[in-house]
Amino acid sequence: MAMIEIPVNTSDPRVILTCTLDGVSYRLRFVWNSREEAWEMDLLTDTERTLIAGMKILPGWVPNRNYVVANMPPGKFIVVDTEGTNEPPGRDEFGYGKRVKIFYNEAA
Secondary structure (H helix, E strand, O other): OOOEEEOOOOOOHHHEEEEEOOOOEEEEEEEEEEEOOOEEEEEEEEEOOEEEEEEEEEOOOOOOOOOOOOOOOOEEEOOOOOOOOOOOOOOOOOOOOOOOOEEEOOOO
16 A cells, blocks of 8 residues: 655646556646635546535644545545645645645555
């Protein structure tokens, strides 16, 4: 079982990237919601079918923990605050090389 950091580059307020999770290709969409001042994540199949939408990025939280959806990756996403403040990330505090990062813990 491996822990993989998702390399999210949040220089833009809307990011879409393709990742292989437990051997299957998925798309991850990260969007800065300026009204709520929060980062949100959508999980999509590689053909852009939405599996889960609007999961908030919060430190210490497992975004896909409570979801049972067909075609979901079997592992879990984990949001980590590298500074231990456990505060929600601001616009420029989430992503690769930032205070709050997201990882995927493989199931196998």
